[in-house]
Amino acid sequence: xxxxxxxxxxxxxxxxxxxxxxxxxxxxxxxxHHGSMGVDTIKLxxxxxxxxxxLLFGTLxxxxxxxxxxxxxxxxxxxxxxxxxxxxxxxxxLSSLTMVLALAAVQANDQRxxxxxxxxxxxLGMVFIGGQFFEFTTFKTHEHVWIDTNQFGSTxxxxxxxxxxxxxxxxVWLLSLWMxxxxxxxxxxxxxxxxxxxxxxxxxxxxxxVIFTVVYLTPTALxx
Amino acid sequence: MADHELQGHTSDHTAVAEGxxxxxxxxxxxxxxxxxxxxxxxxxxxxLPNLGFEWFRPALVPIFAxxxxxxxxxxxxxYMHLKFDDPFFVRMFGFALLIAFTVATAFIALFHGxxxx
Numbered sequence: 001x002x003x004x005x006x007x008x009x010x011x012x013x014x015x016x017x018x019x020x021x022x023x024x025x026x027x028x029x030x031x032x033h034h035g036s037m038g039v040d041t042i043k044l045x046x047x048x049x050x051x052x053x054x055l056l057f058g059t060l061x062x063x064x065x066x067x068x069x070x071x072x073x074x075x076x077x078x079x080x081x082x083x084x085x086x087x088x089x090x091x092x093x094l095s096s097l098t099m100v101l102a103l104a105a106v107q108a109n110d111q112r113x114x115x116x117x118x119x120x121x122x123x124l125g126m127v128f129i130g131g132q133f134f135e136f137t138t139f140k141t142h143e144h145v146w147i148d149t150n151q152f153g154s155t156x157x158x159x160x161x162x163x164x165x166x167x168x169x170x171x172v173w174l175l176s177l178w179m180x181x182x183x184x185x186x187x188x189x190x191x192x193x194x195x196x197x198x199x200x201x202x203x204x205x206x207x208x209x210v211i212f213t214v215v216y217l218t219p220t221a222l223x224x
Numbered sequence: 225m226a227d228h229e230l231q232g233h234t235s236d237h238t239a240v241a242e243g244x245x246x247x248x249x250x251x252x253x254x255x256x257x258x259x260x261x262x263x264x265x266x267x268x269x270x271x272l273p274n275l276g277f278e279w280f281r282p283a284l285v286p287i288f289a290x291x292x293x294x295x296x297x298x299x300x301x302x303y304m305h306l307k308f309d310d311p312f313f314v315r316m317f318g319f320a321l322l323i324a325f326t327v328a329t330a331f332i333a334l335f336h337g338x339x340x341x
Binding site for chain 1: 248249252253255256259260263264266267270273281284285288289291292295296299300302303304305309310312313316317319320321323324325327328329331332334335
């Protein structure tokens with residue numbers, strides 16, 4: 001169904017006519033599918049995915065904690081630049097804010113704000129990835145620690161590499177949403193698609209909160 | 225009828241149907257500021273032993289744990305809307321966290337002493 005966009009940047013949809021039954025029992029916007037659990041199935045799918053990702057990152061973090069203090073140098077406290085990494089943490093936290101503002105914008109049917117915040121979130125994600133790339137190259141070229149150097153290197157790069165891959169996929173997702181909003185607009189009835197992308201993005205941020213504390217701060221505090 | 229009014233009916237219906245009471249943008253910004261402050265405190269606390277407060281070092285890890293849990297709860301509760309969503313999602317996510325934490329703890333326990341030594 002074609003959607004019209006008003007001059008105020010709002011997506012126009014026909015108001016739901018409760019007196020009309022087209023025989024199929026569905027309106028013409030997004031119909032939240034509430035399954036047998038009584039919750040939206042798309043959101044349920046995303047939370048199930050997030051639950052599985054908890055297990056993935058849990059095991060990667062556990063591997064790091066078990067091995068980071070083993071083997072040949074260098075060890076974490078010898079290579080980390082905590083102030084630099086804390087800037088990355090700020091960037092990702094800021095991107096969570098812009099993501100939730102994008103959700104608020106789509107629920108308010110403000111397409112312009114939606115696009116601004118989606119692009120802002122994607123850009124901040126790219127800044128984070130760039131920072132990670134710089135950190136990785138610094139570790140490799142200046143600190144001489146890479147994925148095959150020692151157990152610290154293996155577990156660190158595996159964990160942060162997986163996280164960076166998730167952020168990259170999230171950036172692609174957000175840019176896809178942004179392009180879709182440019183072409184057709186995303187009405188409030190379809191805000192679930194932005195909300196689901198937001199759930200993924202916030203989870204990526206939450207994982208970084210854990211990584212920053214457990215992988216960066218704690219080993220630095222313990223190894224002196 | 226104005227465009228936003230034409231759309232307002234559908235959006236209100238959707239919001240009511242979803243059972244959500246979405247926080248305002250201002251609250252999101254306030255939470256972001258709190259998260260930034262907590263992160264700054266974490267970094268500051270990390271360097272306290274280097275500033276002559278060596279006695280503070282044993283307290284670092286518990287402080288990091290508390291602060292990161294606070295950030296975790298705020299992001300999951302407000303940004304991911306778990307505070308306003310169906311309790312089923314809370315149970316699902318909580319159960320996954322419990323399994324992940326249990327597996328991680330068991331794995332580290334297998335290497336008892338390595339982390340702290």
